[in-house]
Amino acid sequence: MWVFGLSLVVMIHLNPKEDDVMMPQRVRLQYEAAIQHPNSIIGCQVRREPMDSTERYTRWINNLTPGQLLTQVFTSYGPTVIMPTWFCSREWFCHVGKFDEGGKGVPEDLLFFYEHIRKGGGVFRVDQCLLQYRYHPQAATHSVLEETIWNHRVRFLEDRALKHWRSFTIWNAGKQGRKLYRSLSPANQKKVAAFCDVDENKIAKGFYTYQESKERRKPQIPIQHFRDATPPFIICVKLDLTGGGFEENLATLDLKEGLDYYHFN
Numbered sequence: 001m002w003v004f005g006l007s008l009v010v011m012i013h014l015n016p017k018e019d020d021v022m023m024p025q026r027v028r029l030q031y032e033a034a035i036q037h038p039n040s041i042i043g044c045q046v047r048r049e050p051m052d053s054t055e056r057y058t059r060w061i062n063n064l065t066p067g068q069l070l071t072q073v074f075t076s077y078g079p080t081v082i083m084p085t086w087f088c089s090r091e092w093f094c095h096v097g098k099f100d101e102g103g104k105g106v107p108e109d110l111l112f113f114y115e116h117i118r119k120g121g122g123v124f125r126v127d128q129c130l131l132q133y134r135y136h137p138q139a140a141t142h143s144v145l146e147e148t149i150w151n152h153r154v155r156f157l158e159d160r161a162l163k164h165w166r167s168f169t170i171w172n173a174g175k176q177g178r179k180l181y182r183s184l185s186p187a188n189q190k191k192v193a194a195f196c197d198v199d200e201n202k203i204a205k206g207f208y209t210y211q212e213s214k215e216r217r218k219p220q221i222p223i224q225h226f227r228d229a230t231p232p233f234i235i236c237v238k239l240d241l242t243g244g245g246f247e248e249n250l251a252t253l254d255l256k257e258g259l260d261y262y263h264f265n
Contacts, residue, residue: 020132021049030126037122041079041116042081042085042087042125044126044130044131045130046062046085047133050135060239066124066125067257072257072262073160074263075239075263076265078109078110079110080123081123081125106144118159153264154184158188162184162191168234169224169229169232170234171226173199173208177236181208193222194229195208198226205223208221208223234264236264236265
């Protein structure tokens with residue numbers, strides 16, 4: 001991450017064989033963007049090394065629209081511009097509150113990004129490949145437990161989206177959709193009007209019973225076909241994984257992302 005201001009931030013490459021490599025024009029182009037967007041985190045497009053590592057993630061990070069940089073902040077991919085590409089002013093960095101130095105296992109980039117969004121920050125991407133982003137299995141990101149990230153994501157979703165909705169539908173009556181339902185606060189569980197899906201076997205069951213509920217009468221949430229369901233939706237279906245089938249189904253509903261649905265996949 002580059003932070004510009006009155007003092008100089010020096011980045012030292014400790015291991016040239018594992019570190020990311022930035023293009024010569026990166027600082028100039030991101031600085032120019034940061035001047036135009038002073039309260040934003042500025043990112044850029046990346047090239048993966050090795051080329052075939054995390055292909056779906058790389059397509060996602062490089063091809064989000066300007067609007068999706070803010071609407072797709074709830075997905076399992078994390079920040080919509082990756083941390084090695086971040087560039088912002090020192091003033092804004094200090095306003096957000098710096099990084100959580102809790103140590104190994106703390107998703108400090110995700111927590112900083114969430115706090116940045118909470119404080120009204122924007123996200124902007126320079127649409128040029130300015131970084132070679134190297135994959136290596138010893139990366140610090142692998143030390144963060146999946147459940148830790150999940151819990152932070154759910155709380156952020158509740159704070160930024162669900163609190164503004166009186167009811168909503170969870171798109172996916174399978175494992176991920178049910179896990180989201182169980183992870184919600186009791187108040188937000190009561191807002192779930194239905195699950196929806198395309199799987200006829202799940203739809204034929206009619207409803208999902210929340211057996212772990214402490215209520216005497218266990219909640220039963222209807223399961224509907226997605227065409228019969230009522231927006232807004234929280235979508236728990238992974239993108240770019242069904243040969244375009246899911247994306248086509250979603251497009252037929254003529255909904256607006258960020259208003260009628262959010263991705264939480």
